[in-house]
Amino acid sequence: MATTTATFSLRSSDLIPSQVLSLTTSKRLYKAGSSSEGVDHLKMGRHKLSSGVAASDLFNADAALNQDKSNYVYISNASTTKSNYVEVTVIGEHIGRLYAGDFMWLPWNADLVTSDISVLAVNGESTIDYALFHEGETLVLVSA
Amino acid sequence: MATKATLTLTSPDLVSDNINFSVEATLTQAGNSTDIAASTGLARTNFVAGGSAPFASKVIFRSEDATADGANKIYMKNTSSTATEFFTIFIDQEEMGRLYAGDWAFFPWIASQGTKETFIVTSAGTVAAGDSWDFDGITTTSADANSNNFAAAIHAENYPNWTTTISTAAVTFTAREAGAAGVVTGTTAITGDTITDLASSDLTMNITSAVAGTRSEADIHVVPSVATTMVLEHMLFKQ
Numbered sequence: 001m002a003t004t005t006a007t008f009s010l011r012s013s014d015l016i017p018s019q020v021l022s023l024t025t026s027k028r029l030y031k032a033g034s035s036s037e038g039v040d041h042l043k044m045g046r047h048k049l050s051s052g053v054a055a056s057d058l059f060n061a062d063a064a065l066n067q068d069k070s071n072y073v074y075i076s077n078a079s080t081t082k083s084n085y086v087e088v089t090v091i092g093e094h095i096g097r098l099y100a101g102d103f104m105w106l107p108w109n110a111d112l113v114t115s116d117i118s119v120l121a122v123n124g125e126s127t128i129d130y131a132l133f134h135e136g137e138t139l140v141l142v143s144a
Numbered sequence: 145m146a147t148k149a150t151l152t153l154t155s156p157d158l159v160s161d162n163i164n165f166s167v168e169a170t171l172t173q174a175g176n177s178t179d180i181a182a183s184t185g186l187a188r189t190n191f192v193a194g195g196s197a198p199f200a201s202k203v204i205f206r207s208e209d210a211t212a213d214g215a216n217k218i219y220m221k222n223t224s225s226t227a228t229e230f231f232t233i234f235i236d237q238e239e240m241g242r243l244y245a246g247d248w249a250f251f252p253w254i255a256s257q258g259t260k261e262t263f264i265v266t267s268a269g270t271v272a273a274g275d276s277w278d279f280d281g282i283t284t285t286s287a288d289a290n291s292n293n294f295a296a297a298i299h300a301e302n303y304p305n306w307t308t309t310i311s312t313a314a315v316t317f318t319a320r321e322a323g324a325a326g327v328v329t330g331t332t333a334i335t336g337d338t339i340t341d342l343a344s345s346d347l348t349m350n351i352t353s354a355v356a357g358t359r360s361e362a363d364i365h366v367v368p369s370v371a372t373t374m375v376l377e378h379m380l381f382k383q
Contacts, residue, residue, distance in 0.1 A: 002158040003156060093238040133158075
């Protein structure tokens with residue numbers, strides 16, 4: 001079983017002047033409900049998103065993906081133009097905007113076949129890096 | 145020093161080569177390089193033991209807590225050490241994902257907001273000392289026969305679910321939270337208020353303007369998976 005670890009830290013000395021923020025948390029990526037079996041599948045890549053193009057599915061929660069399992073989504077906006085952002089949507093619900101240099105890490109349980117994660121570039125082209133750590137999926141058969 | 149968030153992903157065996165990469169983001173406002181300067185602070189919410197499935201959700205962040213369309217970020221962590229225990233994260237009614245024991249999340253939040261119910265109430269007819277108006281569990285009794293003073297007394301109360309402003313004898317009520325609270329039933333009608341008119345029987349509390357609210361569609365809720373005590377750690381960085 002694969003050993004994959006995601007570590008996150010938050011640091012600030014002045015966001016709350018009376019309380020220095022120095023937080024680190026680390027988690028090995030296990031299969032849902034397990035403390036021994038590591039997540040063992042990975043999709044990752046980079047996309048260039050053109051502005052003015054309709055939102056596209058980055059991760060499709062179709063029946064081939066194991067639902068209600070441990071899927072971890074990483075997306076970062078590699079753009080350096082501050083005003084450019086990527087709008088991230090889950091199940092048709094806008095959750096937020098990834099501005100230039102922002103990243104996100106989200107456990108995603110792909111609850112429904114419609115629980116797709118989609119992205120839309122706004123104000124200009126953005127390049128995103130992405131990864132999906134997951135428990136596996138059934139490949140879709142080639143249509144005859 | 146700005147606020148910096150760092151993610152490091154490592155794996156020696158997920159693929160045939162080592163994975164080891166790190167990304168750091170400086171939390172700034174939308175579209176510029178100005179540091180994020182506001183947050184809720186790091187906090188924990190306890191979910192106490194008891195009940196049966198489906199377990200009650202809790203709202204962790206309301207959209208009104210942040211600037212809509214801002215560069216808001218949410219951090220969450222399930223502090224449980226029992227592998228099978230998880231929190232399900234919802235944005236509005238949509239299920240985003242599950243935080244299993246020790247899992248954390250960090251994601252941008254659009255905080256799109258609904259609208260608050262509002263109405264204007266103005267007394268008409270004869271106000272007498274001892275007349276009263278009850279709304280939102282608060283009863284205001286007029287001290288004299290002056291309608292402006294009565295309006296001022298209504299405005300001076302602290303309502304659990306509403307805030308007020310005043311203009312002469314007209315008091316404007318605005319719900320504290322966005323949503324279709326059901327109090328406003330028409331453009332000139334509300335429900336849930338009671339008049340006590342001691343003497344002349346012609347006191348009315350007219351609703352001269354009313355607008356129903358709409359719910360926020362980006363509130364963040366979480367639901368625990370079990371009936372044991374679970375603790376969620378969370379922090380909102382907001383513009």
